[in-house]
Amino acid sequence: MSVSQKHIAHELLSRAHSPDTADQLFTERIKQKPLYLRPTSPTPADNRSRRRLQRLRKKEYFYKKQKPRPLSAREKRVSGIHDIPKEECKYDIFKGLHELWVEYMQEVLDIKDRKAYNYTPVTPASHGSKLVSADYHGAKIEVVRSRCAGRVGVKGIVVRDTKFTFVIVTENDVVKTIPKEHTVFRFTIPTIQHQTNNGNDTTHGLEVASKDLVFELHGSQFENRPVDRANKKFKWKNVDYL
Structure with missing residues (x-):
């Protein structure tokens, strides 16, 4: 042209x-009119890549909405999530935990602010279910009976309460694992009774220390995790294995 x-x-x-x-x-x-070009049709390989990308996006969205999978027992052992560092296995460190546990048990048994002239006595029928469902991390326990004679007399503060064992720290800063089966543990809860001058509840009353409460815990009847014991019903059972 x-x-x-x-x-x-x-x-x-x-x-x-x-x-x-x-x-x-x-x-x-x-x-000056722009010329819009239509792209060529996608090949089968492009369609396959597009479908794969859509699947990956749906999978990613599903994993974001899904709750994380709990760790297995093997993974917990490998990660050391339940291991206590050796530098922290000191009896003096866990004394504060024991003091908190004593206050906690006094509230559980309703003996923290009880009056000398008006209180409900602690009996197995009235407080047995509370003792079963309580948490024993921080309790100072002592082995009083066991089929293994070498465990009798061992005492310390509970740092871990598992389904079948109590892990305690002794006064010599030694960590020991005591099986619950065929073992009787003893623990003490101090109590304080408030007594007023005129029998009235005033802030100027006198505190009179009463006899401490001593309990014995049969480990064979206590083989449950603290989480499982929270809703467990208390049942009377005969104990004739020791």
Whole structure:
């Protein structure tokens, strides 16, 4: 096509419009009009990649909404999540935990602020279920009976209460694992009775120390985790294995 030959669209516009208007319309509508190109059709490989990407996105979204899987027993052992560092296995460190546990047990048994003239005595029938469902981390226990004679007399503060064992720290900063089966543990809870001068509940009353409460815990009847014991019902059982 020669340079002097005009575009067919320009010739058609010249027939309907003036020369200036035809030049303007040709420049804006035809010469400078963008040309949109349609991409070629995707190949089967592209379709497969697109479907795989959609599956990965759905899977990622599902994992975000899903709760994390709990660790297995093997993974817990490998990670050491329940291991107590040796530098922290000190009897003096856990004394504070024992003091908190004593206050906790006094509240559980309703003996923390009881009055000398009006209180409910602690009996197995009234407080047995509370003792069963209580937490014993921080309790100071002593082995009083056991089929293994070497365990009798061992005492310390409970640092871990598992389903079948008590892990304690002795006064010599030694960590020992005591099985619950065929073992009787003893622990003591100190009590304080408040006595007033005139029998009235005033803030100027006198505190009179009473006899401490001593309990014996039969480990064979106590083989449950602290979490499982919270909703466990208390049942009377005969103990004749020792």
